[in-house]
Amino acid sequence: MDKENEYKIRAARKDEHIKLFMKSRTPKENGFHDIVLQNNAVPEIDFNSINTDCVFLDKVIDMPIMINATTGGTEYTYDINRQLAMLAKACNIPMAVGSQTIAIQDKSTQESFKIVREINQSGIIIANVSANSSLENVCEAVDMIAADAIQLHLNAAQEICMREGDRNFKKLLNNIKNIVHEVKLPVIVKEVGCGISYETARKLHNVGIKYIDTGGKGGTNFIDIENSRNQESDYSFLKHWGIPTALSLLECKQVSRDLHVICSGGITKAEEIVKAITMGAALTGISGIILRELLEQGYDAAKASMEKQKYQMKVFMFLLGAENIEKLSKTNYLIKGELLQLYKQKFL
Numbered sequence: 001m002d003k004e005n006e007y008k009i010r011a012a013r014k015d016e017h018i019k020l021f022m023k024s025r026t027p028k029e030n031g032f033h034d035i036v037l038q039n040n041a042v043p044e045i046d047f048n049s050i051n052t053d054c055v056f057l058d059k060v061i062d063m064p065i066m067i068n069a070t071t072g073g074t075e076y077t078y079d080i081n082r083q084l085a086m087l088a089k090a091c092n093i094p095m096a097v098g099s100q101t102i103a104i105q106d107k108s109t110q111e112s113f114k115i116v117r118e119i120n121q122s123g124i125i126i127a128n129v130s131a132n133s134s135l136e137n138v139c140e141a142v143d144m145i146a147a148d149a150i151q152l153h154l155n156a157a158q159e160i161c162m163r164e165g166d167r168n169f170k171k172l173l174n175n176i177k178n179i180v181h182e183v184k185l186p187v188i189v190k191e192v193g194c195g196i197s198y199e200t201a202r203k204l205h206n207v208g209i210k211y212i213d214t215g216g217k218g219g220t221n222f223i224d225i226e227n228s229r230n231q232e233s234d235y236s237f238l239k240h241w242g243i244p245t246a247l248s249l250l251e252c253k254q255v256s257r258d259l260h261v262i263c264s265g266g267i268t269k270a271e272e273i274v275k276a277i278t279m280g281a282a283l284t285g286i287s288g289i290i291l292r293e294l295l296e297q298g299y300d301a302a303k304a305s306m307e308k309q310k311y312q313m314k315v316f317m318f319l320l321g322a323e324n325i326e327k328l329s330k331t332n333y334l335i336k337g338e339l340l341q342l343y344k345q346k347f348l
């Protein structure tokens with residue numbers, strides 16, 4: 001395929017992803033319903049002193065949430081990135097841009113990514129490319145937005161459902177190893193909705209990865225999205241494929257104390273954010289929910305929704321007796337049901 005055609009397909013795909021995502025409705029399969037938090041009837045804290053600040057990538061942020069990778073690369077997505085960057089800045093939380101490969105291939109689309117750094121000059125901005133990318137492309141993505149870190153996405157299930165998708169990941173781990181070695185910024189490896197197992201996380205940690213984003217099952221479903229783009233083949237048999245987010249988090253946390261786990265995949269509620277932090281997540285990532293709110297209800301409503309999440313987090317922290325994120329991360333939790341069964345089979 002020539003370069004021009006490849007760019008056109010990629011650009012059409014970006015806009016289609018948003019449109020198909022907006023039509024999609026996925027069942028809550030993220031596993032957090034099997035995590036139980038217990039009321040602390042003697043909290044011994046003052047609600048007004050509860051603080052959701054935490055440190056990520058050496059910067060203080062206002063709450064343990066990041067706006068995860070979604071988009072960029074077209075006129076339509078320029079404005080989405082602009083508004084997401086405003087939101088990240090107003091809430092003082094990190095933001096990752098969508099895959100920048102399109103802007104590496106066609107420089108005229110770079111503005112749709114650069115706008116994020118223009119709007120939010122001192123916040124945490126994270127670059128994003130496929131884990132199969134060359135070192136040169138990784139560096140270009142980082143430089144394009146003066147990124148604080150780079151996300152390398154893993155999306156084998158998504159690619160297999162795409163007519164034009166990658167089929168060869170033979171040298172993937174070695175490529176990641178080389179990138180971690182050469183790039184002087186934190187490298188985050190993330191899934192996009194099918195989750196990361198203990199075995200995968202261990203392999204990644206062994207090649208030097210210190211940040212993993214679970215990107216678990218239970219939220220945005222790229223198998224469904226790609227399947228509706230694919231007129232030739234039907235991949236609906238993969239609809240329920242993937243590791244639920246809560247299980248993926250439990251698994252990644254078994255690997256090493258120095259592995260920072262970002263928990264994402266179907267996180268939509270303050271209760272899930274609080275649960276993820278008690279389970280050891282360094283941060284949570286949201287994509288679908290914030291994109292939907294922004295596009296359906298506008299910027300002010302999306303901002304109000306982030307403020308509501310923060311207030312509700314504080315309410316849960318109050319009822320757990322945790323006045324800050326560090327104390328929250330040391331709060332006990334219980335596991336029940338199917339999640340416990342699955343977890344037990346591997347670790348107990």
Ligand SMILES: Cc1cc2nc3c(=O)[nH]c(=O)nc-3n(C[C@H](O)[C@H](O)[C@H](O)COP(=O)(O)O)c2cc1C
Pocket residue numbers: 017018021068069070071097098099128151152153190191192193215216218219220264265266267285286287288289291
């Ligand atoms: C419209 C859309 C586009 C996305 N594009 C990317 C992308 O370019 N790169 C990436 O790593 N993840 C991408 N994602 C995946 C998200 O970063 C995230 O891993 C996934 O949606 C699960 O989180 P959620 O359930 O909160 O949406 C995209 C998600 C959406 C909704």
